[in-house]
Amino acid sequence: MEEEHRSLTSHFATYPSLEGRSVLVTGGATGIGASIVSHFALQGARVAFFDVQDDPARELIESLKAEVDAVPEYLRCDLTDVNALKASVNRAIGTLGGVDVLVNNAANDQRHTIDEVTPEYWDASIAINLRPQFFMIQSVLPAMKAAGRGSIINMSSIAWMIPSTGVPVYIAAKAAIVGLTRTLAHECGPQGIRVNAVLPGAIATEKQRRLVYTPEYKAEIMASQALKRDVLPEDVARLVLFLAADDSSAITNQSYVVDGGWV
Template sequence: MASPGNFATYPSLRDRVVVVTGGASGIGEAIVEAFAKQGARVVFLDIQDEKAAQLIERVGSVGAPSPVYHHCDLTDIATLEGVMSQVMAHFSTIDVLVNNAGNDARHSIEDVTAEYWDRSMAVNLKHQFFMAKAVIPAMKSASRGSIINMGSISWVIPSTDVPVYVTAKAAIVGMTRALAHQLGPDNIRVNCVMPGAILTERQRQLWFTEAYKAEILAGQALKRMLAPEEVARLILFLASDDSSAITNQSYIIDGGWV
């Protein structure tokens, strides 16, 4: 886990409207909570209703503004667009988009069918583009915005047990660069965050064995596990005005693995 310490407050994030996908658990949960504690107005999309309710209750218990939750299957683009229309009708603007949602289910090359490929791309790549498309008009109108796409170091290492996921995560870097150049004239910044092995509850439950831990620590320069909150703090910076000159970049946060 991260060492205790005092972390930055960003006045520019207060009252900003922030949309986070996959915000009910894992890294997304940490992102939602971190923005709420900065005084931002947070909207998060997910399909995990129970976890979303628990998160809202926890955030409210510390006195931060309560996040707004929308149940949304991000692989259904029509549903996504409908939910984003509701968000726009309520808030009238969107200042920050964090494209966090994804699924790193393990799979072999032999097991990948055309249907599996399409499902994996839908949950790991396709929605990021259409979420960006949905918020761009509001950001253009405000002449500012920050879009942060969640990538991964998996394609750099590379990981060998998630070939379709790795392909999607590599593509996110290219999409980030294309959007950054196209949207830069409108003062909309687009960056990518590429985490390494982050110890989420999902990782604990599904894959975190002593052997996997040893592999991680052997690769990292920092000999400790990394926490979701550490990724969230990087995202806060990229969303804030403190990073106003930063766009078209991909930031690795992996304890020095890559």
């Protein structure tokens, strides 16, 4: 694991502006989120991440202890509970002494058909795939406005652009995130706060490999991508670092695709 962490930084950019910055990441215990947490911590940022997966969260923290000066803080939080979300954000901001970066990463791409979607299922899906993104932003804005700066990075997906099938409510949420990003970039820009979106493609996370990476799906991915290789969580995390750093200080209201050239 230590060698893996060294590989995250040995050949790639270091961003001095991220050292000491306060970063919040939702869904940070596994997959893309865990890679984002690791990359920020290895840049010297102070990170708090939200999830409900206790064991993976503890394993991530343990794996980073020998490599970073500031060990990430795990806050167990059900993001579908808006009151709990707000309380956890306030706790994190208090612990970190502010917030410079928010990465809205948490999502659940559970497969479903049109016919089986009930109003209750719709509400439950939106409650994890869209609603927390808005209320996380609402919760961090006072601190960012007071500081006169901030970078908010919302995770969408190329799924609505392809478009994917078999996940219609998830697709609706991921498309809505791009619209939310664009309007909030204009609402928050006068306060020095940037808002951008990242749209991953078929990312080879451990979960995706376990659940959906059949030989048939892998063949579809390789046929669709311009680059004939797996796109990995760290490919996404490195773009997130750039959008959080001062190197991208003139960039807002944008959506960036990381998909190996699928769309």
